Amino acid sequence: MTQKSxxxxxxxxxxxxxxxxxxxxxxxxxxxxxxFNLIKALMEQGAKRLxxxxxxxxxAQKPRMPDIGMLVENGQVAKVIxxxxxxxxxxxxxxxxxxxxxxxxxxxxxxxxxxxxxLRAAGAGIPAFYTPTAVGTELAEGRExxxxxxxxxxLEYALPVDYAFIRASTADTAGNLRFHRAxxxxxxxxxxxxxxxxxxxxxxxxxxxxxxxxxxxxxxIYVHRLVQIPPEPEGLWPAKRQERKR
Amino acid sequence: xxxxKGLNRQQMxxxxxxxxxxxxxVNLGVGIPTMCSNTDIGDTDITYHSENGVIGYGAxxxxxxxxxxxxxxxxxNVTLKPGAAVVHHADSFGVIRGGHIDATVMGAYQVSxxxxxxxxxxxxxxxxxxxxxxxxxxxxKRVFIILEHVTRDxxxxxxxxxxxxVTARGVVTLVATNYGLFEPTRTGFHLREIAPGLTVxxxxxxxxxxxxxxxxxxxIAVGG
Numbered sequence: 001m002t003q004k005s006x007x008x009x010x011x012x013x014x015x016x017x018x019x020x021x022x023x024x025x026x027x028x029x030x031x032x033x034x035x036f037n038l039i040k041a042l043m044e045q046g047a048k049r050l051x052x053x054x055x056x057x058x059x060a061q062k063p064r065m066p067d068i069g070m071l072v073e074n075g076q077v078a079k080v081i082x083x084x085x086x087x088x089x090x091x092x093x094x095x096x097x098x099x100x101x102x103x104x105x106x107x108x109x110x111x112x113x114x115x116x117x118x119l120r121a122a123g124a125g126i127p128a129f130y131t132p133t134a135v136g137t138e139l140a141e142g143r144e145x146x147x148x149x150x151x152x153x154x155l156e157y158a159l160p161v162d163y164a165f166i167r168a169s170t171a172d173t174a175g176n177l178r179f180h181r182a183x184x185x186x187x188x189x190x191x192x193x194x195x196x197x198x199x200x201x202x203x204x205x206x207x208x209x210x211x212x213x214x215x216x217x218x219x220x221i222y223v224h225r226l227v228q229i230p231p232e233p234e235g236l237w238p239a240k241r242q243e244r245k246r
Numbered sequence: 247x248x249x250x251k252g253l254n255r256q257q258m259x260x261x262x263x264x265x266x267x268x269x270x271x272v273n274l275g276v277g278i279p280t281m282c283s284n285t286d287i288g289d290t291d292i293t294y295h296s297e298n299g300v301i302g303y304g305a306x307x308x309x310x311x312x313x314x315x316x317x318x319x320x321x322x323n324v325t326l327k328p329g330a331a332v333v334h335h336a337d338s339f340g341v342i343r344g345g346h347i348d349a350t351v352m353g354a355y356q357v358s359x360x361x362x363x364x365x366x367x368x369x370x371x372x373x374x375x376x377x378x379x380x381x382x383x384x385x386x387k388r389v390f391i392i393l394e395h396v397t398r399d400x401x402x403x404x405x406x407x408x409x410x411x412v413t414a415r416g417v418v419t420l421v422a423t424n425y426g427l428f429e430p431t432r433t434g435f436h437l438r439e440i441a442p443g444l445t446v447x448x449x450x451x452x453x454x455x456x457x458x459x460x461x462x463x464x465x466i467a468v469g470g
Contacts, residue, residue: 031314032317055377085374086374111376187334
């Protein structure tokens with residue numbers, strides 16, 4: 001393959017050119033698939049007025065790892081699009097919540113399946129779609145619905161992004177990715193929705209051709225930059241969640 | 247448990263789990279619903295689906311044997327059963343919206359007599375926590391709810407109409423509380439089984455709408 005190398009020597013180098021005002025999607029569901037190292041590098045890089053997309057804003061679990069909430073605390077975020085602006089337990093408070101409640105940061109709350117499908121649609125050239133999710137709820141108020149075969153559906157628009165930050169288990173130099181277990185979650189659809197996908201990789205990056213084409217989860221055509229994650233403590237890895245008191 | 251009457255959390259989950267039929271694909275929400283997977287339901291074969299795309303997960307991993315890249319919807323490190331598969335998030339919600347989930351079990355703040363329920367936003371709250379609840383509620387074949395029957399200040403959670411923002415309308419088919427097992431009937435709730443130590447009159451006093459009672463009302467069997 002003659003393509004320009006996708007390998008980057010550091011997380012800082014991989015995120016160096018991200019401008020203010022960018023829209024960035026972060027993979028991850030709980031710890032698996034979350035690009036902790038790229039998020040940390042973005043905090044150090046300092047881009048501002050960002051729109052960030054992820055399942056949650058983070059901070060509900062301990063130990064806390066780099067998350068959207070930390071970028072908010074760092075003053076880098078204008079808006080968040082996510083499935084949770086509050087914790088699942090009403091007694092918990094997310095670090096993000098006070099910035100949202102005070103109006104410092106905007107948020108768009110989206111049902112999780114709708115969020116995934118909006119990203120998938122963006123990557124697949126579908127501008128909008130109808131879904132039964134959220135019909136009859138506060139989220140559907142004032143929005144376009146349509147009866148199809150006797151059932152009411154809500155119109156949702158595709159969600160294209162400038163950058164996707166994802167984490168995978170294995171990559172080859174062509175950018176083909178494999179995920180381990182629940183690492184996959186949003187990562188493949190975010191990669192398709194992004195102009196530029198940056199992936200941090202657990203295992204040593206292998207030569208193109210080393211992953212059997214039948215075993216590729218995300219094609220390298222969607223992946224533009226790869227960074228090998230160094231061992232701890234330099235690299236950030238999923239940690240065991242601390243058990244909580246009831 | 248803090249001085250509540252009737253069933254404890256695991257017993258509520260056990261009662262719901264005994265509704266599961268052989269071959270079902272079941273999605274368990276965070277909190278008490280997760281405990282359904284602890285219930286001994288003999289050789290009933292259930293495939294547990296987690297919204298993050300894990301299809302066919304098993305018990306929580308033993309201490310020291312966790313795969314930190316393998317979690318269920320609650321973020322617990324679980325194990326996989328033989329035959330498990332992993333798909334990405336859009337496919338996982340395709341499983342849900344496509345009608346492939348036989349039953350979803352969720353917690354809630356309120357359930358109404360016409361089958362609405364509320365579990366994502368508190369009164370006066372800005373935003374909330376939706377997660378996968380709206381997709382599951384709208385699209386699973388059966389929606390089972392587990393919740394404490396009364397609030398801390400004695401109010402009912404089985405109400406004539408939800409006064410909290412709903413997650414979906416008219417979808418709940420079964421409600422397990424610490425007081426009993428109920429079905430919404432549009433005009434009230436039908437008590438199918440009663441928890442040990444409770445009376446029908448006690449339950450009627452804290453249940454919205456008309457309470458109808460099953461012929462030959464049975465007590466919920468409590469294991470252990």
